[in-house]
Amino acid sequence: MAPPCNQSPNSTPTPRPRSWLGPLILILGLLPTVATAWQALTVDDAVAGGRPRSARQKILAKIPRDPSVLINVTYRDMPSSPDILNLGKRSTKALERCLSDNVDANVRSLCAVVLQALGDRRALPTLHAALEDWEVDVRWQVVRALGAIPDPSSVEPLLKLFARKDEESHVRSAILHALGSISDQRVVRMLRGLLRKKADENVEDFRPQAFDALWHNRHLMGRPTLIGDTLNALRSDNDSLVQSATLAAAELRSPRLVTALIPLMEHPWAEVRNKAVYALGRIGDKKATKALLARLPKVRESRMLNNIAFALERLDKQAFYTSIKQVIEHKQAIIRLNAAFVLGDVKHPEGLPMLQAALDDASDFVRTSAIVAVGKLGTNAAQTKAAIAALEPFVSHPNLSVRQEAIYAIHALTQGGRVDLIHDELYSKVDRRKHRAIIERAALALGEAGDPRVHDYLVNCLLRRSCTVRTVGPYLRKQGRPGAKGRVLLAWARRNTGLSELVAQLKPPGTLPVASSALREDWAYPRSEVTFASLRILGSAGNSSVTSLLERRANTRYTWARIEGRVALARLGKADASTRLLAEMDTLPAAWFPRFARALSRVQEPAVQSQLDPGLEKKQSDKDVHVALAAAAIRLSWDPDKAVFRFLDALASPSSHERDLAEHYLSRNKDQKVTWLLRRALAREGRIHTRDRLRALLDERG
Secondary structure, eight states, rough: OOOOOOOOOOSSSSTTTTOOHHHHHHHHSSSOHHHHHOOOOOOHHHHHHHHOOHHHHHHHHHHHOTTTTTTTTTTTTTTOHHHHHHTTTGGHHHHHHHHHOOHHHHHHHHHHHHHHTTOOOGGHHHHHHTTTTHHHHHHHHHHHHHHOOOGGHHHHHHHHHHTTSSSHHHHHHHHHHHHSSSHHHHHHHHHHHTEEEEEEOOOOHHHHHHHHHHHGGGGSSSSHHHHHHHHHHHHHSOOOHHHHHHHHHHHOGGGHHHHHGGGGGGSSSSSHHHHHHHHHHHOOOGGGGHHHHGGGGGSSSSHHHHHHHHHHHHHHHHHHHHHHHHHTTOOOOHHHHHHHHHHHHHHHHGGGGHHHHHHHHHHHHHHHHHHHTTTTOOSSHHHHHHHHHHHHHTTTOSSHHHHHHHHHHHHHHHTTHHHHIIIIIIITSOOOOTTTHHHHHHHHHHHTOOGGGHHHHHHHHHTTTTTTTHHHHHHHHHOOOOHHHHHHHHHHHTTTTGGHHHHHHHOOOTTHHHHHHHHHTTTTTTSSSHHHHHHHHHHHHGGGGGGHHHHHTTSSSHHHHHHHHHHHHHHHHHHHHHHHHHHHHOOOOOOGGGHHHHHTOOOOOOHHHHHHHHHHHHHTTTHHHHHHHHHHHHHHOOHHHHHHHHHHHTTOOOOOHHHHHHHHHHOOOOOOHHHHHHHHHHHOOOOOOOHHHHHHHHTTOO
């Protein structure tokens, strides 16, 4: 297979917040196709099978020990990027020579891409020199690599390249992106100067990219200066710049920005209009109340209505309910429908009288929206009783949509206390051939309540892939019968690898021999999903009888089969497996650390966690932030109390790259305890930029 083609750049990408983690997800673009993964053999497997090595395999084997091996390689013989990344940072020297001395521009581009994924700081001098490459695509990839390995030494070379008038637009845009990842006052000065430039129709406008880069260095700026730059961006004539500034305004929450945000409620871009209203709500300055109230009756989109409602809820609750009454009585049914939806979403009892009136609406759609909204309003016993009384007449409504929503609303108001109503009126009574979706929804609701009457239905729903493991898995873990567990194992053996985690948790009889056989069956395909799934199941359900099999797989040259094998061995009590896992962190590509953290987060055995924890705690202090924060992310998944302070330090780091990386891991850990710890940290945090980051993370968590 030929190496993957390089991605074509966008000419003028629209800035997006938190789009600075490209290095972390780069591997998604480098992974081979499923077919390639199944066809590729490890070098040692190929030789053991008596098959001669291909030219690529020979080159691949030389990369760790011969830095010059890629100098004269052609694009056709170049090993694929996943194969090179499997070598980890042992391939850095050869890739550097490739970037410096190979005459094929496509090969040099590919080497720059792999260096970006590796994140090895030793390559910085070579990357700096390659900024002078004659080929534009090579320069573009090199700039992206420097952005993934932020270092002050890159500032001057990048500024010099940006200053060239003959440089391509997409390369200059990438330079600003890269500079934004380097926390340096020289960068801040340059970006602020670029931001203050007037737009010129004959010169490309880089102000949106400059603002986005500046925003990632906001911790280096005084608060008044940052607010002033955001205010100017809100008033600019560049729509992309305005959009980025509205997002910044929502985080800054400064009353100084209100006068610039109010006119944006009339902006031609829906995204800008909505972000402006959202920012006004977050700022909470009552100066915006009059403008929001004036806008409310004119709204023509549900999202805008919702945003205005939440903004007014914060600013003037009474004024909001006075105005929304006009909207819910509008002549257009679609507007009445959305008004009912909004009243449910704000979840305050003041909306109940208006929703009760909407229950008599001539439109069944409006009525249904009102029913769903009423189901969200039970904040105390009296309100719950009144809401249920308003909904009960609709339990036998001839319109099935109205009827089912009334039943689910009552079920929600009683905190899951009307299982009988769901079973008798929906699951048992509705025609299954005509209304499969309604039956499935009822079965899932009954399953969530632990009702044994839907056991067989849910098993069948899961195995035909109509229901997900996320919705049915908890039920089967508590209520699953032996026969059902066996069927899940059989489906997994038929390559439904989405059931892997559930099989590992259920551990039905026969799991061990089936998973062992599946691993042997796919032995020649160490990168297949079956291999990974088998290793995870054996790590969870295995015993000493599979240790030798796991040892063999854990010694492959393919990184993820090796890591998954060592995780399984560690879970089964193999002492040296923990040491070998920690050693993997020394050479692992930077872009692969999030996946490594997920793999070790699956370790649930307290004894194994205790064995790994001291080494991970030490790694938290590693000078490479990818190593440090991956170690902290693993510990955060095991015991949030132990690791959260490392993330708080990262959110306050002088490096924007470290701050963004910390956000990446925190946003992907959905543990409610982590949410509680972040809330507690926000209450105690005195550093203003760190408070902003914590608040944004908590907003995202709902």
